[in-house]
Amino acid sequence: MSRIASARDISFLLYDWLQTDGLCQRQLFAEHSRETFDAVLRLCEQLASEHFAPHNRKSDDNEPHFDGERVILIPEVKQALDRFAEAGLCAMSAPESLGGMQLPYTLERAGFAWFLAANVGTISYPLLSMANANLIARQGSQTQIDTFARPQYEGRWHGTMCLSEPQAGSSLGDIRTRAEPDGEDELGARYRLRGNKMWISAGDHELGDNIVHLVLAKIPGEDGQLLPGSAGISLFIVPKFLPAAAGSIGDRNDIALAGLNHKLGHRGTSNCLLNFGEGRWLPQQAAGAIGWRIGAPGEGLKCMFQMMNEARIGVGFGAIMLGYTGYLHALDYARLRPQGRPPDRRDPHGPQVPIIQHSDVRRMLLAQKAYVEGGLALGLYSARLIDDQLSHPQASARTEAGLLLELLTPVVKAWPAQWCLAANDLAIQVYGGAGYTRDYPVEQFWRDNRLNPIHEGTNGIQALDLVGRKLTAHQGKAMALLAARIGATVAQAGAADDADSPEQASRLAEALARLLEVNASLAGEPDGERRLANAQSYLLAFGHIVVAWIWLQQALAARGLRAEVDRDFAAGKRSACRYFFRCELTKVGRWLDLVAEGEDSALRMQDAWF
């Protein structure tokens, strides 16, 4: 069995649960069938296993370095990405009109899961490019799309998102990069950009012919001043090389690599400090990085949020799959490593047993299974919402999918970033001392995963987004919709004729009722700071309730598996669901108590008292 991911689980989630093959009845996906879906999944598994996993450790040992001119990566990265591009995978979900496979987003995410688990450092390059191309494809002019999105879908060019600056990370309203108007050409309104961008993943490298940066910057007002706050932010396409005729490249743009970050993990992906417009290069004989505006002036953050939301779901998937591969490695190790004897077979004359026979080791494996399979199901559910938002035949269903997706995005990002990282911690613990050495991969998974609670909005920011915005947006419609969907699962499980489902249904209903009570009390809190003071506890509770709901759906779907060959698999799903309800969902009460009682220790704490 692969230690990268589980084809069996992916197949179960896609078909037995989400009935993804049903999407082929939609016009957008009419060219596809379960056969084409499965062929793509097999291709992803194969490429990930043969070309991505083998250099995962080598990339970590040999992080990108800058020789003053170029960023040097180990050659395996480009070799793997060339295979990936040759297979057309850079355009899996892109429309046929742009040369894409026009596959459902759900399928794309399921396929990419293999690469994220095999080598998150290498796959990050095309993932960023695709998100970049998707933004341009949806919001750019036709010329911008043809010039900047197409070569990324073809895998020839790459892309980034440039948001943070040294003084502005979480607080994007404080960016200072200036975009001075510089006329107009066939690519649109043209600007010269000057400023410093920080934490730019894949910000420089030589994996393709060009790098398309999507850059947040401010257009000065008539007084030459930048508007404070996020209202002044616009979005620009700023390529490393200016585009020339027929998809080739021209002048080097005025973007200089100021340095690379040396990270705890995720080392395969270059992470850069970029200086725009410092005069290092003179495109068209003048200093200043040339860029074209995409979207309206002042709407940069709104435009970028499409990519950000996609990136947040991408972060969730990255976290999930690092947890997932760690779990499969730990499981394999636990089955092979003999050590000790169970309490009822202590006879020292007898042989040692594989550690999976120790209940405490099974506890750690079961927790990992609950986290990573719960996470993957959550991720694919959110991917399905994107498909429904874009292609559901009913307008009301498209609206509902959009509402739910918006509400769930902070959870899809933050929940795996926390709990699948916890799974990686448990994987190390299963390995014991071996897990602490670099001879085994679990320590790298843990280091790689530690990025995920930080980037694309820290988990703390996600909590503020959930409580401060998402919960009450659209007059609370999204929350009401989620409650109704959970209620439907509760009703279905409550009517099931097995031992566990009705009990789990009532536990979930109880947790949901409590959540809704707490929502009401939050809505009644007039003080903004107090309302947000326990946002983190709220996010934890909300996330666990959502994942319990997702687990209950999985358990119900597993009960539908009647074949003898599925017996163990289905028992595993039911057991993990049972574990989640007994050992995880029971955490929710305390978290919600903290929110309800307005726990204020941190609020009251003063700087001088630390």
Added chain:
Amino acid sequence: MSRIASARDISFLLYDWLQTDGLCQRQLFAEHSRETFDAVLRLCEQLASEHFAPHNRKSDDNEPHFDGERVILIPEVKQALDRFAEAGLCAMSAPESLGGMQLPYTLERAGFAWFLAANVGTISYPLLSMANANLIARQGSQTQIDTFARPQYEGRWHGTMCLSEPQAGSSLGDIRTRAEPDGEDELGARYRLRGNKMWISAGDHELGDNIVHLVLAKIPGEDGQLLPGSAGISLFIVPKFLPAAAGSIGDRNDIALAGLNHKLGHRGTSNCLLNFGEGRWLPQQAAGAIGWRIGAPGEGLKCMFQMMNEARIGVGFGAIMLGYTGYLHALDYARLRPQGRPPDRRDPHGPQVPIIQHSDVRRMLLAQKAYVEGGLALGLYSARLIDDQLSHPQASARTEAGLLLELLTPVVKAWPAQWCLAANDLAIQVYGGAGYTRDYPVEQFWRDNRLNPIHEGTNGIQALDLVGRKLTAHQGKAMALLAARIGATVAQAGAADDADSPEQASRLAEALARLLEVNASLAGEPDGERRLANAQSYLLAFGHIVVAWIWLQQALAARGLRAEVDRDFAAGKRSACRYFFRCELTKVGRWLDLVAEGEDSALRMQDAWF
């Protein structure tokens, strides 16, 4: 303020709380006074700051390597250790008769806290040596003490503990190293040892003239067979070089370094695979590593457990101080890094505020404070128990201290290994993206600390030790004693005239009562596997109750601080205590519920279902 540790907090814990200066009234410490104590603490702070902290990152970047003959460390390690030895710190708590300072163990631990926080990799060498020398000093013959313990107290020789083998880590009864009788000499019964030892910290290096290994091995029976299980284990002193006249060294012993482990963290300490008796060297013209038995045959594990228990408390302190220094770094960063604006001051024209002004950042800092200051107090309390066990004038008090220490040892090891590691995770989160880079130290603290839940008995093993042995040992006397001590604090806090103490007293009393109920139900469980199935949850609950008790004692002691200059410090202690009771102790109910209901998800889970 130092970012290594807090002299103010150490002083508070030692004097305002534990009244360590009172120990000077005991004959053993009659030469000492608060002045000598403070001089030693200042010396430790100074040496740690000037000679240990500066090369902490360099040791991590340049881990020990083996050139085929020698283990090479960066020179700063030996320079620091020479200063440490010159100052006499290798013998801080050793008796004067052996050249020691004869300081209380509590003082020694408080002093060493500075070094653990500054550079755990470098300080591990003398800490291991001291634990080794202490074992020999208590259990060896006079000649063994003079030959092997003295040079370690002088800092000229080093020491290790050699327990694990490739096939025997947690299950020491399965070791296969053989010790064949080889006559007797002035150092005692002599043996030739053959076998492979694994995970030997400081197992080889050239920091001193010799390395004294304490090795677990089995003496074959008359049939040439090794007795299975731990009953057959004896303990041996096996030096790298045979001792010669007047403290000098002779023949190289037959111990070969087979390789170094390359670790996630703790990289400054060499970690070795050692082959004993493979014939690489021929001491006294024959193959086989020469060793002398210490203690009676078959009592090796019992003898070693003195060092193991000391090592477990040492692990706890290591975890505490890595968490502590991470907290101080994060606090400093949060005070200096401007980013964003609080909800009630969102005007983008205004300046950004230091992130400590965000309530969610204060939450993360407060949690760290609660973990690390709670941990340090717990550690020093256990150190005080060691002092009381050895030197309390009343025999009953000595017995009681020993009982409590035995019960608390798994907690002192496992609680900081879990929660102070969690503190390091929070420290990274406070730094955000910067924390994920190797430009800041918090990522290293996190990696270094990840060892602590693994070594010297995993946290899972500590849980089994607590539930399977410690709880019921001595007819449950230790548990009854702990309950009585907690009860005394509850009574004191209940009678206090402030707003928080009585409420906290009643919360603690309630948690304790529930714990005792669960103890009773555990005692009634006849099935060994079921009794131990939730040992991990039990340990979590037990640990949090113990630390809540320790926090309540701190808060009460802080209320005794009347000086104006102590106002902020005391408010900080009370706030962290309040946080611990509201946000941490409230976790206990669920953990105990899992134990009480005999949660059996992991027990029921079958290998094939994963």
